[in-house]
Each structure stands twice: as structure tokens, then as C-alpha cells.
Amino acid sequence: MASTQRWPEWGWALLQLLLIASFSQAEELVCRQTEDPENPQLSKDGDIILGGIFSFHSSWKNRQDSYKYKPLLNFREFQCAQAMIFAIEEINNSTDLLPGISLGYKMYDTCGSVARSVRAALALANGNEAVSAPSEEQCTKPAQVQAIIGETSSSPCMAIATVIGPFYIPVISHFATCACLSDKTKYPSFLRTIPSDYYQSRALAQLVKHFGWTWVGAIRTNDDYGNNGMATFTETAQQLGICLEYSVSFFRTDPPDKIRKIIDIIKASNSKVIVAFLSYLDMDVLIHGLSKHKLTGYQWVGSESWIFDSQTAETDRHHILDGAIGLSMPKAHVSGMREFILNVKPLNSSGHEIFTELWETLFSCKFKQSESSTGNERECTGHEDLTGEKNGFTDMSLMPIFNNVYKAVYAVAHALHSILGCNQTCQYKVWVFILTNMILLQILQHIKTINFKTKEGDEVYFNKNGDPAAKYEIINWQPTENGIVDFVTVGLYEASLPADKQLKLQNNSLVWAQNSKQVPVSVCSEKCPPGTRKVLQKGKPVCCYDCIRCAEGEISNTTDSITCVRCQPEFWSNERRDACVKKEAEFLSYEEIMGVLLIAASLFGTFMTVGVAVIFFRHRKSPIVRANNSELSFLLLFSLTLCFLCSLTFIGRPSDWSCMLRHTAFGITFVLCISCVLGKTMVVLMAFRATLPGSNVMKWFGPVQQRLSVLAFTLIQVVICILWLSISPPFPFKNFKQFKDKIILECALGSALGFWAVLGYIGLLAILCFILAFLARKLPDNFNEAKFITFSMLIFCAVWITFIPAYVSSPGKFSVAVEIFAILASSFGLLICTFIPKCYIILLKPEKNTKKNMMGKAMPKSL
Template sequence: MTSTHKFPVWGWALFYSLLVGSKQAQETVCWQRGDPENPQLFKDGDFILGGVFSFHGSWKDRQETYTAKPLPLECTRLNFIGFQTAQAMIFATEEINNSTDLLPGISLGYKIYDSCGSIARSVRVALALTNGNEVVSVQSAAPCTKPAQVQAIIGETSSSPCMAIATAIGPFYIPMISHFATCACLSDKTKYPSFLRTIPSDYYQSRALAQLVKHFGWTWVGAIRTNDDYGNNGMAIFTETAQQLGICLEYSVSFFRTDPPNKIQKIIEIIKRSTSKVIVAFLSRLDLDVLVYKLSDHNLTGYQWVGSEGWIFDSEAAEMNRHHILDGAIGLSMPKANVSGMERFIIDVKPVNSWENGLFTEFWETLFSCKFKQSQSSAENQRECTGHENLSGLQHSFTDMSLMPIFNNVYKGVYAVAHALHNILGCNETCNYKMQLDPFIILEHIRKISFKTKEGDKVSFNENGDPPAKYEIINWQPTEKGIVDFVTVGLYDASLPANKQLMLQDKSLIWTQNSKQVPVSVCNEKCSPGTRKVLQKRKPVCCYDCIRCAEGEISNTTDSITCVRCHPEFWSNDRRDACVKKESEFLSYEEIMGALLTAASLFGTCMTAVVALIFFRHRKTPIVRANNSELSFLLLFSLTLCFLCSLTFIGQPSEWSCMLRHTAFGITFVLCISCVLGKTMVVLMAFRASLPGSNVMKWFGPTQQRLSVLVFTLIQVLICILWLTISPPFPFKNFKVMKDKIILECALGSSLGFWAVLGYIGVLATFCFLLAFLARKLPDNFNEAKFITFSMLIFCAVWVTFIPAYVSSPGKFSVAVEIFAILASSFGLLICIFIPKCYIIILRPEENTKKNMMGKAN
């Protein structure tokens, strides 16, 4: 006994190995490592389908010590939707088995597992479906393997478990068909080659949600998502699309239902501080339950919720809306479906016949708040379950068939596998059921499958394993009984053109707090026409200031980014929302300044005519004849033209008036100055002729005087002809002088021609002034040179001051300055040269004698 007790450990190990070795010599046994995973629901058949559903929503958290093997996961929070989906799978299987058209003579079985909402457990049960749990005995020469236990896996419900499962079984090409995993990432066939689904990808749902938000004019929204692949990927696509549509997120937060309470409390505080009134919730129903519970504690109502299909048509989510947090919610759901016979089958649960199954026992006890005698439930004061409780009159989420679209997706998935098997086995009246099936071949057949269910729904998959995307738009409308009615208010079809994908019945919508007015959720009120948006510093693009458009610019749309400059002939109105025709401005006869200048011109003309008449009536008197009366009359004529040519500057410029005004002005003034120059030279020559031995007058007689006037005038005429030929003046609309008016003026054409005309007048006037200045002290009693000197002084002073005044005067005032210069110089010549003579003729006739003119009178 002592030696036996002290037998070394290695000795026992050697003994055991010899024992096992001798046994293996007889037969080879494959033993599974680890604890076996048994399905919660099982039925044998020729071909087995796997199912992975969440019969529970959570599990007990344990603190592992790592000193002992961890216990199996203890699931909590019964999830009735998991039961419903499992029943839908069983219904489809039974219906196929009872069919004579599909897989005749072949029975389908199933193994359905509970994942408890745990990703790790989902992978574990998927591997169990792939490997099998049986102890396999084979001949020593055969490999210790067995074909895959299932032909396909139906499930899981969420995206993250599906990603984990698809990654694990992908290398084996075992088909996996999900009914509710919508993450767009699962469309990547390089990562998930064997994954398919009967629900559209979130790529379409996220874009549809963004278009829905844009449709109602919500540009400032908050976003909450589940912190898993479903929520993160879906919200990423929504955010990208929202930015393209001009929608900004005030905040974007994530959480998971197992997060500590303080993290969820932070989200509550963010919502309270926010100014946005719309919340886009990319959440699973279980996460929404946790959030709504916290929101109810703080009574955070009045927010417009926009939901993903993860919760928007879930009756259990509606039951959580007791505090009306989610009233008026709007979102996307799968199109309504009705599979005949499925509703009755789901509800027709017989737990009495299988009460030994702990899952059914828990389900029945939770459903009717009772307990069986055999139950290990610790709950007290509960009535005893009879097993004959009636489900038909029960008001419970389990009896609510609002999730029939999900169940229909499970139904489609089972039928897709059945049709693929039917084609592979070459079924006609019978099937070659002994044929060895390769998972890859099954997968390829499912991808190419296309059929219609008995309800007329078409089932097919694209190259990414996704079905066509089509959604109903659901609105939560509270009823008088306090329950929520899921009302379909629109459709979204991704197969239609972009402008026709979203169809809504806006009038039938009920919003948050039972309002019929569309909520407003913007960072800033819209910029009205006449303003433009200017981004606020360090703020999103949806936050901006409205700046009034500058003068001459308009914006005629709401929320305009830029102001558009009006056409040069138009100007912005006071509201800056329309361009109006600019008022044309020119010196007209109707305005006061034009009328005064016209009156001055006509007065000068009349005054000149009166002087001419006086001179004509007294043409034979000495004072008229003293200085070449012919030049005097010619001067009076030219002055008349000078007064009249100022009228060509008044009125709207035209092509002819522009050419006439400058040329007439230049020629008449040269004619006028030529006459004055002739009269001045006559005075000088007359003085020279009075000297002994001088015969100058023969060289400057009347003929020479006429010729000099003609020559001087012809030179100006030649300059004007060259000007009009090369680049004549033309009507011009000046937009630069005044912003809000069009100045109608005459452009000079050739500036050189204009200054040549003025320069020539200036040269003649200066020359005439110098000659008159030299003759101012000649010893005549009435020396005309004095008056000519004074008139030329006025003339030169007027035109010297004219140049800067003309250049600096805006618009019509420059024309007025030019008219004023013409009139002032004309009046200067008329008054200085002729008025003194008229004074003598009319008032001092006694001085109008030859002796007095010669200074010989007493």
C-alpha cells in the first residue's frame, strides 16, 4: 500500500497512455475537445439547416478568476422576437417538407441555437453547426473527419455577430443567410465570401434617411448610434451623404446597452445642451430600450426622432414609449408582408409537450407570469402554469405580428436554400439525395437563385449577396387608447431615378407632441432673398450669418451662398432681391439746370440779334464803320451760332448730336475768334497806316481780312473732318461715374481730336489776346483794342478754368460745365465788344461822330 501510494505521477501517465493505445489499436475514436453545444431546438432530416437567433438579449456578467474553467454563459432577458424568428424558420421548413413540388422525398431538419446576443457565443454555436458534436468512430485507415453538419446557416439578427460568424465560416464557404443584418460592410465579398441576406444593405438605408431629413428641411440634427458594426457603419454612410446634402450633425454619439450608466448619462446631457430638435437614431431595439428608459427619467420630450429599421417598426420598442418620448417618430422599415399560415404557426406554441426543454419553460412562464411545478424558478407568489393558457386573446408583443417583414425574410432565406438544393439534386419527381454536397456549390447556386414565393415576392441576390432595396416610410402615430399605430406615409425605392426615389404623403404625418406642423431644426434661420450666407468661425457649414448683399448685387433665392452682380444696365433694388433698370441720366430740357442753360442760350441769341439789329440800323454811323462793320456783323453771326450750339449739348445724346455738338462748337468759336483777331489786326494796321510813309493797309484790306477769317476757320474745319473721319464722338453709356444710374454722354472718340480742336481755339485766343494787349493804349478816343483785350482775358480765363472743372465733374455736370464755358465766353465777347458801342449809339448819340472817334472833338 505504501509503494502504491508513492507511485510517481509519470508512472500513472505512462500506464494511461498504454491503456489508451491498446484500445485505439482496435478502433479510432474522434473526441470533441471542450464542452458540447446542444441546440435549443432540433429536428432530424436528410439535410440540416442551422439557425442562430437571440432568444435572450443579455447575459450575466461574471468576474473570472482564471483559476478554474469558465462556466457556460448564463443568458438573461428573454427576447420574444428571437422565438418568433425561430418559429418562422421552423414554419418554412415544415412547409417545404409538406410540399410535393420542392425537394420531393427529401426532409429538411434544423438545429437552432440561442446566441444570447453575445458575439463570442454566436461564433461558438456557428462552429458547432459547422463541426457537429457527435463522437465519430471510423476505421483506422479512414480520416477522423465528417462532412459539415449543416448545408446553410440562417441568422444572425445583428450585423456584428454576422461579421464574426461570416469571418469564421467563410473559408469553408458554408452559406450564411441573414434576415436582419444590414451593415454595408457585409457586402464586401473579399472578407465575407459566403454571406448573403434577404434584407437590403444599410448603404441604401443610410442614404434614404439622409434624403428623408433633407426633404423636411432639417439641416441641424443630432445623431445617436449603437456602438457596433451596424450602428457605426450605418452612421458613417449617413454622415457622408448628409454632408453632400448640406446637413450638419451637431453631435454624434455612440453607446452599447452594456455600457456603464455614467456614459449614457453623458449622452443625456449632450441632448439637453443641444439646439437641434431632430435626432437620427441608428440603434438596435435593445439599445433603444436602455436609452428611452433614461430619457423617460429626465422627461426629454419634444424631440423629433428619425429611426432606422432596427427599431422603427418594432412593437416592443413602441411599448417602451409610455412617456411619449418617441411620439411622431419617422423612419424606414421593410415593406409589409403577409405569409399565409405563418402567424397562426408562430402563436401555436405547445410547451406542455416539451416542458422538459428549459427554454420553452422559461418562455411560457415569462409570457403568462406563472410557473410550472417542475420549474426551478425562484419567483414567489406566482400562479401555477397549467400549460393550457390561451394565447389568442393575449395582448403581448409575442402575439404582435408587426415584425412579419423580418419573419418573411427568414422564410425567404430557408426557401432560397431549398431551391438551391432542389437544383443541385436534380429534383423532378424524385431527388438524388445520396449525392455528396459541396458547400461551395450550394453557395454558388444560392447566389444565382431567382424565384417567387407563394405570396408573389421575388427572391434574388446581386453580386454582393444583397436583395433589391425598397423601404416603407413609417410614422408613429399615437391612438386614443395610448398605443402606437405604425402608419405607412411613403415609399423609398433605390431602383428608381434619384429624383423619384423618395415618395411621401406629407399631409398624413403626425409629428412629436402630436403636432401637425413640421418641426424646425436648423442652426440658423434661412437667409432670405437679398442676403447671402457667411460661415461662422469654427462652426459647421450649417451655422452662418446672413449678410446683406452689396449695392449692385442681388440674391433671389433662400439660403444663397453668393450674391450675383447685376448687369451693368441694371441696379439692385432696396431689398437686394431683384435687379431693376438703372435710371438713365443726361442733361435734359425738363430739369431746372437744363432749362436755365437753355434760357441763357436763347437769351444770348436774342441779345446778339438785338445788337445786330441796332448795328444794322446804325450801320452808316462812324462807330459802326470805324472798325470794319463787315467783321462786326460776321462776329455777331458767329456769336449767334455759339449761343445756339450750346443747345446741341442738351438732351439725350445720339450719334448725330454727338458729332454735331463738338464740331459746331469748335468751328463757330474759331470763326468768332478769327473775327476778333481780324478786328484786332485792323486796329493795329490802322495805327501803322497813320504813320508817314506807311502803306500797310493795302496788305490788310477788306479782302485780306475776309481771307484771314476764312483760312483760320478752314483749318478748324479740316481738324474736325479728320476727327470725324478717324474716330468720331459717339453716344456712350457710362456705368462708372454713378453706381445706380446710367450716364448718357458723348464719348470723345479720339481724345487727340478733341484736344486739337480746343488747342487750336486756345492758340487763336492767346494770339488775339497778345495783339489786343499791344494795341490797348493806341491814341484813339474810342480804342476797340481795350475791349477786345478785356474780352479775350475773360475768354481765356473761362477756358483755362474749364479744363479742370470739366475733368472733375461727374455725369451731366461735365456737360453743364462745357455749356457754361461756351455761354460765359460768348457773353464775354458780346458784352465787352458790342455793349459799349450800343451804349454810345443809343444813349450817347452825340459821341457817335467821326471827330469824336478820332479824338479831335472838344
């Protein structure tokens, strides 16, 4: 879209002129006009002549080479010409600027044709006079004008600047906005008093973005103005995340089928916003086609070419453009200009034929001498009053454009004033400089460096690209009760400000399509709310997407997020996936039911053990207590009490001391417990073995030896625990992996070898005790504890064998509960199997608690 695909119209014009020049040189080397000379429509003599190129006629009713039919008069262009004349007359009457020098003008009508624009430019540069000269004389006549004001459109300006560039004649346009004209390598002599479309296109993209429109259509004029402007808009729109559903172009001379296809595209689209980068002439053609189909309800965004044009508003009789918004040049006022533009009678006295046509068009009458007069129309007197007339000519809404013409003329005048160093000798100096070819280059260089203020206070200067400062008003079309459109200024865009301050809008005063107060919505896909991310739809632009909910543990807290962000390890996504919340810390606490039940079981076991100890202590002299090695029994009850209590260290939030205490206390107390049981088992087994003749084995299993054995077995576990705590002790650990939405507070083992060494040692003693008890199971029942010890060890081993898979597979706090359950179950097993039968006899069967009953027939004599 950067440029039109067809051969530029001005390119054909240049080719035509080159062919004419080649044929002319083939015949004779004489400056001779090969066609009818181009004559200016408006002219006035002066010491220095300024050229003007305007499209007084925009199109023809029937365009033929004979121009038999009169073309349509363009009021806007005629007003621009009047503005140029006003500025020249004001300078001529000034005593401060170019005193003693009169400025003249020659203005040509191009009829909207690029080819005629080139011919007019060449006529201004070389003159139209026929020169009869010898063949050896070259055409070296100085240029006729010192600067050219115009043209209005970009494509003609490109052609003019290309042709005139080698002559260094300044070309200053008041309305050509194509950014391509800022290229000084191609157009070194071109300047303008209107900002480049580079800024306007970017401003339009920011305006569209401001209202959240990401899915828009685009229509452009198929020339350099529209193609280059839309290319910049598209590039900026893509950077801002705006997509074009369609982008079409046309030219006002295209056949009606082209307009019909564009209308069909608009109907088939689902975007509600249309960006129109069109000239006002093309907009009039498009409005005519849209009116036939009554395509209302679309929000139009327009370029400065048509957005503040009252004639375009009058053409829109079906209110298709109501609520349109766009950029326009800032409002301007030049004192005296309005009255001068409307006062066209002096043109009649100057003998300009265009006055007749203008007057007949304004008052719908005919002069007697008019060739087109049919006799049925009212006769013009030339004294009709314009005061009460309301038409395109009396409308001064385009004063900013006229002001641009005014500033262009003054820029040339200031440059001439600077070159000539005007004082009393100014009039003399002009004749010296006008005869040299260097004057044009000097004027161009001085124009580029001028900086002055008009009488209204407007600052005029050009940057290195020949462009003025970019400043726009934002215009909103607001229909009034009488059906007339009111162009309301609702904001301002100033390119020289920082990016975040360039666009200023008054949203509360805006009116939208169909007189709505609500901002229209034009998106391909609705905005993705927080908690979701955008996923592009296959084969569609980036503005078309689906909204996918963020995965667990990920969030998006902004609208239209393209990614979801994973929460920090200690946080998790909430239900809406739009915020990270702190994970729940899970551990076996004292407050929850499971913790309370385990505490109750632990305390119950403790009290039960203490109760048994009390019973044994009160009946310590009874045969059953004495017969079962009371000293080891009390030590066993003490160790069981510690086993029940050590389970409490597993409950509650893990800390450094609790993590180190829980496993070491558990390991040492259980070894102490099993050592006591092992001692009792060995005593029982050895006691019956000692009954054999000549056996003195019991001397190795007396009370001292029993105490030492228990101490030795326990010290081994103590050493293991000390090494474990010294090398790599257990520590509090936050487990983020086991549960996604929870933090498991647990005790890391530190050294796994130390943990399994503690458990392995306990298991080794338990197996040894089980084996010994199993060997003594058939000894006499009255004295023998071996059966109960076997049962208790069987329970102990079964509990801890099943503990390992249960512990590994249990999640979170349940693994701690499994470990506590194993401790309590094995402790209860030892307590019940070892002491409950004795308590039963002591309390409920005292008749059996006698020495005779305990001795029985199988009692070893050594006892």
C-alpha cells in the same frame, strides 16, 4: 466612426477557439469535444438539415458561468424561429418544391453573445458527436447543415461568416444590415434578405435633408451595425450640407455612467433632431435613461431596427419618442404564418424544453416539474388560451422580419431544387449529393442566381453583393387617444429609382414631437435670405455661419447662398441686394431743370445776338456802325449766333451725329468768331499805325484782306476737324466707372489729340487777339474798340482756363453742363463787351452817334 475602436467581440471569440484548438491538437489528433457540447434548442430530423441561429435569450439577470439564473426570453427571436419552422413545414407539404424530400432544422440559442454565435455556427458545420478514432484519422466528417439562417445582428453575422466562409456554407441573415457584410472578399458565403445599411443610411440622410434639418445629433450602437451605418450616414450628410453637433455611441452592457454622459450631451446641445442608429435592445436601454430625466420635445429619426418595434413603443411610457420618424421594411403578409407562430403547443409534444419557459413567461405560471417553481405561483396546465392575450409574443407588427426569414428558407429550397433537378428521382439524388463536399459550394452559387416569387407575390433575388433590392417605408409614430402609438406609413423610399424620385412623402399626414403639426426647426444658424451670403464662423462646422449683406453691385437671389454674384456692367443691385436692376442712364436731357436753364440761356443769347444784328442793320449807315467795320461786325454777330446755338448740340442723349457735331461745330464757330475779333483788332491797330508819315500799311488790311484772313483762320480749324473726324471721330460711350449705380452716357473724344488740337487752336487765336487788343488799348477812346476787345478776350481766356479743371473734375452730366456754360459765358462776354456799348449809344445816346463825335481830334486821316 467607421468602426469601433475596441477589439471586436467576435475577434475574442475566434481567439478563444483557436487557443482551444491548439491545446487539443497538442494532446492528440482526435476529433474530441473539449467543452460541453452545444445542443440545439429546437430541432427536427430531415433528409436535408437547415441551421438556425437566434438569440432566444437577450440578456441575463445574473450572468454566471453556471447559468444558474434563467435569462430573459426574447419573444421576437422566438417568433423568427417559428417563421423558419413554418416555411420548412410548408415546403415539406409542397408537391412542387423538393418533392419527396423532407427538410429538417437545428436551431441554436446564442443569448446575444458573439462568442456563442461562433460556437453555434461551428456546431452546425461540424456536429457535436464525440468521435473515437485512431490518431492518424483526420476529422473529415461532412457538414451537418446545408445552410444557416441567422443571425439577427450584424456583429455576430460577421463572426459567423468569417468562420463559416471557408466551408462555403451559405449564411442567410434576415436582419443583419451592416454595409460591411456586402464585401464578398471577406464574407463570400454571406447573403441576406434585408437591404444593406448603405441604402438605409443614405435614405436617412435624405430624409433629414428633406425637412431642412442641418444641425442634428447622432447616437449609435457601439458595434458593427451602428458604427458602419452611422459612418455612411455621416458621409452622405456632409455631402448634403448636414452637420452633426455630436455623435456618441454606447452598448447596452455599458455602465450607467456612459448613458448619463450621453444624456448630459443631449441636454447641453441646441439641436432638436436626434438620429438614432441603434438596435432595438440598445434603444430600450436608452429610453429607460431618458425617461428618468423626462427629455421630451426632441425629434427622433430612427433606423429600421427600432422604428417599427412595438415593444420599444411600450417601453416609451413618457412619450419621449412621440412623432419619431424613420425607415422600416415594407409591410408584409404571409397567409397562415400568424396562426402558426402563435400555435406553440406542438413544441410541447416534441419535448422541447424552451416550450416550458415560453409558456410560463406568457401566462405567468409554473409547471410542477419546473425547477424554479416556488409554490407561490399559479400552476400551468398547458391548455391556456393565447387568443385573448396581448403581449410581445402575440404582436405581429414585426411580420416583415418574419417574412425575411420565410424568404431565406425558400431561397435555400429553390437552390436545392435547382441543383437536384427534382423529379421522381429527387429523393435518390439527395443522398448522392449529400455525401460530396461540392454540394455546399453548389448551393451557394445557385442561391446567388435564384429569382423567384413567393406565394404572396414578393420577388426574391440577390445582387452581386448578396443583397436584395432596397425599398423602405417611412414610418411616423403617431400617439392615439388611448396612449397607444400608431405606426403610420407616411412615405416610401426606393433606391432603384432616379435620385430625385427615390423619396416620396405625405407631409400633410405627419405628426411631430409633442404632437405638433409644425415641422421642427433644427439648424445651427438661420437661413441666409436672398441678398446675403454665408460666412463661416471660425472654429465651427460649416452649418454654423453668419449672414453678410452683399456688397454694392452684387446680389444673391437664393437662400443660403455662399457667394454674391456681381451684376453685369449695365445693371446694379437693388436695395435688397437680391436682384440686378438696369442702371439709370444719366445724361443732360431737355426735360430736367438744368437742361431747361441752359437751353433758355442759349436761346436768350441767340435772340440777343439777333437783336443786336437787327439794331446794327437798321443803323448800318450811322457813323458808329460804319466806323467799327460793319462787315466784320455782322460776320461776328453771325458767328456768335452759331456759338449760342451750338451749345444745344450738347444737350440730349448722345448719338453718333451729335457727338461728331458738338465739338466740331463748337470749334469752327468759335474760330470764326475769334477770327472776326482778331480782324477788327488788327484793323484798329494798323489804322493808327498808318498815320505815320510815308506808311502804306493799310493797303494790306483792306476789306478783301480782312475777309481772306478770317477765311484762312477758319479753314485751318476746318482742316483740323476733318482730320479728327476721319481718323478717330467722337462716338457715344457708356461710362460704367464714374458712378457705380449709374451709366453716364457721354461722347468719347475718339482722338484726344484732335480734341486738344481744336481747343489749342482756339486758345492760340484768343491769346493773339488778346495781345493785339492789349497793345491798342491806349488809342483814342472815341474810335477805339481795343479796350472792349481786351475785356472780351480776358473774359474768354479766363473762362476757358477755368474750364479745363472744372471739366475734368465734374462728374457725369455736369461736365457737359460745364462745357455748355463755358461756351455761353465766352459768347456772352464777346457779345456784351463788343456790341452792347455801341447799342447803348445807338439807342440811348443818339447825339453821340455823329461823324464829328466819332472822328474827334485823334481820328486818323486815313479813315
